[in-house]
Amino acid sequence: MSEIVEYFEKKARFQDENEAELIREKLEGLVTNILTQVKKRDKRFQSTLVESGSVYEGVKVRQPDEFDFMIRINSLTNKPSLHSCDKGDGYVKLVLDEHEWEEFKDEEGFFNPNLLSRYFKELVMESLSDAEVPEGLVIQRASPDLFDKSWWPTYSGILGNSGGQENPSGVIYSETHGPATTLDICWQGGDSYRNLIVNVDLTLTLDYPISKLPVQLAKFPQQIDVILQKCGFHVVPAGFDSWRISFSMAEKEVLSSSPDGFKACYRVLKVVRDDISERLGWNASLVPSYMFKTVLLSQLFTTPGHTWQKDFCSQRVIHILDLVLQGVTQEKIQSFFIPGHSLLSVADHENKLRQCAVEDMLNQIKGLEMVLTPEDVMERKQQVKVLQLIDLLEYMISCILNGNNPTAVWNMMFVNIGNVPGGRSYSDSESRTNFWNQLTDLNSTKLNEDTYWYLIEIWSMMEDFFKQLLTTLQGELNLLAQKFKIFIGEKRTKFELEHTGQSQPQVQHVTIPQFASGWFIEDIVDNYMREVNSNFVKCTQSTSPWLQSVWVLSRCC
Numbered sequence: 001m002s003e004i005v006e007y008f009e010k011k012a013r014f015q016d017e018n019e020a021e022l023i024r025e026k027l028e029g030l031v032t033n034i035l036t037q038v039k040k041r042d043k044r045f046q047s048t049l050v051e052s053g054s055v056y057e058g059v060k061v062r063q064p065d066e067f068d069f070m071i072r073i074n075s076l077t078n079k080p081s082l083h084s085c086d087k088g089d090g091y092v093k094l095v096l097d098e099h100e101w102e103e104f105k106d107e108e109g110f111f112n113p114n115l116l117s118r119y120f121k122e123l124v125m126e127s128l129s130d131a132e133v134p135e136g137l138v139i140q141r142a143s144p145d146l147f148d149k150s151w152w153p154t155y156s157g158i159l160g161n162s163g164g165q166e167n168p169s170g171v172i173y174s175e176t177h178g179p180a181t182t183l184d185i186c187w188q189g190g191d192s193y194r195n196l197i198v199n200v201d202l203t204l205t206l207d208y209p210i211s212k213l214p215v216q217l218a219k220f221p222q223q224i225d226v227i228l229q230k231c232g233f234h235v236v237p238a239g240f241d242s243w244r245i246s247f248s249m250a251e252k253e254v255l256s257s258s259p260d261g262f263k264a265c266y267r268v269l270k271v272v273r274d275d276i277s278e279r280l281g282w283n284a285s286l287v288p289s290y291m292f293k294t295v296l297l298s299q300l301f302t303t304p305g306h307t308w309q310k311d312f313c314s315q316r317v318i319h320i321l322d323l324v325l326q327g328v329t330q331e332k333i334q335s336f337f338i339p340g341h342s343l344l345s346v347a348d349h350e351n352k353l354r355q356c357a358v359e360d361m362l363n364q365i366k367g368l369e370m371v372l373t374p375e376d377v378m379e380r381k382q383q384v385k386v387l388q389l390i391d392l393l394e395y396m397i398s399c400i401l402n403g404n405n406p407t408a409v410w411n412m413m414f415v416n417i418g419n420v421p422g423g424r425s426y427s428d429s430e431s432r433t434n435f436w437n438q439l440t441d442l443n444s445t446k447l448n449e450d451t452y453w454y455l456i457e458i459w460s461m462m463e464d465f466f467k468q469l470l471t472t473l474q475g476e477l478n479l480l481a482q483k484f485k486i487f488i489g490e491k492r493t494k495f496e497l498e499h500t501g502q503s504q505p506q507v508q509h510v511t512i513p514q515f516a517s518g519w520f521i522e523d524i525v526d527n528y529m530r531e532v533n534s535n536f537v538k539c540t541q542s543t544s545p546w547l548q549s550v551w552v553l554s555r556c557c
Helices: 003-012 017-041 099-104 113-125 144-148 152-159 222-231 249-258 260-280 287-298 310-330 350-366 374-401 408-413 431-440 450-470 475-498 513-528 530-543 544-555
Strands: 046-054 066-073 081-084 091-095 138-139 174-177 180-187 198-206 233-240 242-246
Touching: 003 249, 003 350, 003 374, 017 046, 017 113, 017 138, 017 180, 017 198, 046 233, 066 233, 066 475, 091 198, 099 152, 099 180, 099 544, 113 180, 113 233, 138 350, 152 475, 222 249, 233 249, 260 287, 260 310, 260 350, 260 374, 287 310, 310 350, 431 450, 431 475
Parallel strands: 066 198
Antiparallel strands: 046 066, 081 091, 091 242, 138 180, 174 180, 180 198, 198 233, 233 242
């Protein structure tokens, strides 16, 4: 068993520490240059670069391909007032009554993290062409033919290219990962990591003294209290309208003084998770690193110091995994800093998947056979995707029936755009699976022949749907919907250009009722109601009578 842990500990190490350090220095210089240009464009965004994340905690594994930077807005330190949030103790909403920040207020009067992050992203995109790029770094840019696309004005607005005007140096590839704006940087210096693509996350943050924390803090040993008084806490954007309370600076301080064996255990857990994910097809983010960190921190001050020596690493790793498994099974892993906040949501369908993944990790460490095959993992992931979509539909329908604003309801839809079922064997054809996968793939314009003809069948219905949808959406959401509609059109056009002269079979166009009953409801509800899925759905079937009724009606139509 110790040999297995030693193997993963070696696998976690950087191949070349010196070159990794050089990459870090170059990236810090690049981000500093970008922030200088951001300040020139908008003085409100004078900021301080805060080093955070696994690289600076000394627990990054394998290679230096991810860097996290918090961008502290200096003028807003300890300014917005903190208010409770329906997401629970780990989140807040902010109120800022200052005229110069008025544009970032939402309809309810709160200082909106989504509006702020989007604007910051636009500033970053505009600044990239003027920021000096250190030698050895190359910012990944969008393909030149992107500018020739008819949908570019809409797409550029979403990416943050203000006004839809192309930058002559090319649009920088960027996206928003949760609260962060992410840049892809290619490292072309050195030898060990040449051509390594490095993800750089820039997350806006506001900091506060610990005395302003609006929720109950856990009781800590003296050394933790000293760190909290020094570091305070931060809030970072979390979704459309709330901010997450972050103790990342305090965590970095704790890890900097922790035993080497503590960090070694953390690195091993991350590598085992990644290894299992690659072998079986789990998403590595299913069991986030922060879950391991939280459980490790909970044990750091209750476990005798000598047990964190590397000789005890195997026992510590297994003990931590046992605790994580217990927490996932009970759907509660308590925050280290805020006892009233759990990292897990009760009745989250993905907790079943997390349980399976952690069990696989334990088997790996113990040298046992994996319980699940890649095929088993794929099937379970598909089942959970269907349940997530069912929850989404129930939420949307109940909101609409209760008279909620349609735009607010569609926020949920776009947040969960990835929760589209796909990959299972439909009763009539595997092609319908591929249809959903290809139609919703925003990284490719490629369609196969079956998908193209399915698309033609629903084309008229889809145009009617988007025509009605766009009248209900406003602002950014309207642009997102337009982008998706035009992007689907580009997929169709590309296929037709590549298959000019091909004979066209007669197509029977699908109506909205046919699509609802046959293409959508029947496929999803059949999967949802299948007996083979019963262990996943018993807890939710009883709360979905409307879906069962719709299924019966669709059978009668």
